[in-house]
Amino acid sequence: MGGGIAAYKACEVLRGLTESGHDVRVVPTEAALNFVGAATFEALSGNPVHTGVFTEVPEVQHVRVGKEADLVIVVPATANLLAKAAHGIADDLLTNTLLTARCPVAFFPAMHTEMWEHPATRDNVALLRSRGLVVAEPAAGRLTGKDTGKGRLADPAEIVDLARLLLAVPKALPRDLEGVRVAISAGGTREPLDPVRYLGNRSSGKQGYALARVAAQRGAEVTLVTAHTVALPEPAGAKVVHVSTAEEMRQAMHAEAASADVLVMAAxxxxxxPSNRADHKIKKSDDAPDPVVELARNADILAELVRNRAQGQVVVGFAAETGDDKGGVLDHARVKLKRKGADLLVVNAVGEGKAFGTEDNSGWLLGADGTEIPIPLGAKAELASTLWDAVVTLMKR
Known part of the structure; x- marks a missing residue:
């Protein structure tokens, strides 16, 4: 942990990881302890906290900690820490640990925009990434004082999700989407019935946000078109466009499609x-007949994007399916993939406690070439990683 004002957010990251069942050892710099005391981290982690290599010398901590770890994350990663890591400077327990670690290492930067954009920092980031280390994209937003810009630490929940992803899939965040423009839809649309009521669905938006989060950290230029979701932090490194209805999402996705290399309809x-939206709240009256709601069909956004796509553009769809007397989940999904004409279709079996609103997801990834890849139950970021692997493979053909 580096010495920046964002160090207090490391407490939330620590709690998120320990509550996920992980054993966490906090290794701060001396500067970091100016912001959060060692006692806080010891209480949250259940492990002692040291900063120097001359504490508990017989245990050779600077070697043991690095060798025993399954993952090292640096939160926050200051410009100073990035520079030391890039050039192999080892003057405290943390920087020594970085040199001995043979597991995945991920830096989550936090600094002022001018520092993040400085050529020295950019060179250090590029050097670290060239060695296979993960340097995450920071978020944009309020910094210290009145300053606003890129360089804000990613939301703690996002850091926890990415850490869990790297623990499950150590090579899940290569920079293989650099220069690729991606548009992703997420969340559930709401179709107004009157000024109070609407037709909606159970979508939480978590899968679409995971797709955007992973794509941005793999180097893509990401636009996330999001309808209604549960309270979710905006993915670091992504541009977010908010919509409400299906028609608003249709217009936004068509606008983004004009310059995108990859389109993903996860919403x-x-x-x-409703065919007619009431201008006033529909009243319930004992002496009036029950109202009848007539419905009109919305446009098929995915099918439109496929029909209008540019040469070489990859289009991915999502399908939430249930089996019935006409066939199982995969039977319906295969028919849908052929009808829609997408390159890839992610299929989820939905029902009580499945897909919608959950932290984990499973299903199948169907390809237009007939391939079918089972996706075992895992964090939604893991499904996102599997999908982006398939997209990269498609783009290389």
Whole structure:
């Protein structure tokens, strides 16, 4: 942990990882302890906290900690720490640990925009990434004082998700999407019935946000078109466009499609909307007949994007399916993939406690070439990683 004002957020990261069942050892710099005391980290982690190589010398901590770790994350990673790591400077326990670590190492930067954009920092970031280390994209937003810009530490929940991803899939965040422009839809649309009520669905938006989060950290230029979600932090490094209805999402996705290399329709878009929206709240009255709601069909955004796509553009769809007397989940999914014409289709079996609103996801990844890849139950970031691997493979053909 580096010595920056964002150090207090490391407490939330620590809690998130320990609550996920991980054993966490905090190794701060001396400067970091000016912001958060050692006692706080010891209480949250259940492990002692040291900063120097001359504490508990017989245990050779600077070697043992690095060799025993399954993952090292630096939160926050200051410009100073990035520079030391890039050039192999080892003058405290943390920088010594970075030299001995043979597991995945991920830096989560936090600094002022001018520092992040300085040529020295950019060179250090490029050097670290060239060695296979992960240097995450920071978020944009409020910095210290009145300053605003890129360089804000990614949301703690996002850091926890990415850490869990790297523990499950150590090579999940290569920089193989650099220069690729991606548009992703997420969340559930709402179709107004009157000024109070709407037709909606159970989508939380978590899978779409995970797709955006992983793509941005793999180097893509990401635009996330999001309808309604549970309270989710905006993915670091992504541009976010907020919409509400299916028609608003349709317009936004078509606008983004004009310059995108990859389109991913992960949103739960309403198939129907009320034919007529009441200008006032529909009243319930004992002496009036029950109201009848007539529905009109919404446009098929995925099919439109496929029909209008540019040469070489990759289009990915999502399908939430249930089996019925006409076939199982995969039977319906294969028909849908052929009808839609997408390159890839992620299929989720939905139902109580499945897919919508959950932290984990599973399903199948179907390709237009007939391939079918089972996706075992795991964090939604893991599914995102599997999908982006398939997209990269497609783009190389």
């Amino acid at each position: 739960a878009v309403a198939d129907f909307r």
